[in-house]
Amino acid sequence: MANEPEHIGQRSESAPPENGAATSQGEPQGASRGDAVQGGATAVGGGAAAGPPAVRIQGLWKKFGDQIAVNGIDLTLPAGRFIGLVGPNGAGKTTTLSMVTGLLRPDAGVVEIGGHDVWRDPVAVKSRIGVLPEGLRLFERLSGRELLGYMGRLRGLPGDEVDKRAGQLLDVLDLAGSQNKLVVDYSTGMRKKIGLAAALLHNPEILFLDEPFEGVDPVSAQTIRGVLERYTASGATVIFSSHVMELVESLCDWVAVMAGGRIRADGPIAQVRGDAPSLQNAFLELVGAQGRGAGQNLDWLGGGAR
């Protein structure tokens, strides 16, 4: 199990909750590389700050009908890191993040945030985390400024503190000019930014972001990046999912690779990258996509040659 020091080269997944998913235990574990580089638990003990890890996941399972979305994962993510959760479409990233942040109840498994059980101790957990979920639902009929005011009060912050923080976040995220516009009229990127501001308002210890850079222009991406780097420099933890490997490689110091509902590798970026020239190459190898054809069967496709 991931909570015990494991031998490198051995990733043991937990048993399924009942008999439902037993067949998956017999599936091939994907690239052997994944087995060789998993390093969450051992590396945490080997130098990260003392105290509980940011996230400890044990035997986490979720099925939707016959579809196993998350296949009994064990994962320990250290505190104070910039962590990327990567994986192909349908890997189980959003389902995992939803269960970790208390938005979706697992079929089985335990999740602890900063040593607190997400389902047994939700108040302690929710005061420590900020979340920018996928498909963020916002109060559309509030202005950006009103939304932050409301979220700040929900978090129990005094009104003048909410005003101060909201004003600063709106400025930094370049939303000050749109603060009185209704959220329903915000663009995709503006929604991401106001969602990020709402997630940061109470100064959480751990920030979970599902695809924070999707639909965000390069200038705003740079701004978000700066805010997140400043945030982690204070010792806080960012955990975000992404498909953009260059981004993960340049931003993160820790990565977990998911595919088919399982963790294929996790640990410091350099360790997961190994001898591969880039994280992208390592990723393709880990998820078994290396050498996948680029549409050779589409022999009819070639509009330019007409």
Ligand SMILES: Nc1ncnc2c1ncn2[C@@H]1O[C@H](COP(=O)(O)OP(=O)(O)OP(=O)(O)O)[C@@H](O)[C@H]1O
């Ligand atoms: N509410 C749901 N009902 C049925 N199946 C679901 C549901 N949510 C997720 N799934 C399935 O679970 C699997 C994992 O989906 P998930 O959204 O967690 O993947 P992901 O890694 O976030 O993918 P992407 O990168 O495309 O966003 C997929 O096969 C998906 O179809």
